[in-house]
Amino acid sequence: MSSVVELLINTLSTFLSIYLVLLFIRILLSWFPNINWFDPPFSIVAQLTDPYLNVFRSIIPPLGGIDFSAILAIILLQVVQSILPSLLNFQSTSGF
Numbered sequence: 001m002s003s004v005v006e007l008l009i010n011t012l013s014t015f016l017s018i019y020l021v022l023l024f025i026r027i028l029l030s031w032f033p034n035i036n037w038f039d040p041p042f043s044i045v046a047q048l049t050d051p052y053l054n055v056f057r058s059i060i061p062p063l064g065g066i067d068f069s070a071i072l073a074i075i076l077l078q079v080v081q082s083i084l085p086s087l088l089n090f091q092s093t094s095g096f
Contacts, residue, residue, distance in 0.1 A: 009088045016081045020074065023049055027070050
């Protein structure tokens with residue numbers, strides 16, 4: 001049973017790492033105003049990241065043309081990713 005939980009936590013951690021890379025790509029690409037977000041490689045990145053970023057955009061609107069909500073989104077993902085190994089350690093020490 002513990003190997004299933006360990007696999008689940010490791011898979012979730014890997015997914016979060018990949019998603020963080022996608023967020024960074026999305027943020028870096030937003031610096032180029034001539035990018036057509038309807039082209040296939042860019043539209044895929046936008047479709048994967050915009051729903052998550054829109055949650056934070058509703059909390060922190062862009063100020064002066066700068067979108068600070070992405071910083072909060074990245075920080076939250078990194079906090080969740082840093083908590084996952086401690087959950088694995090808690091699971092192994094508690095006997096669940």
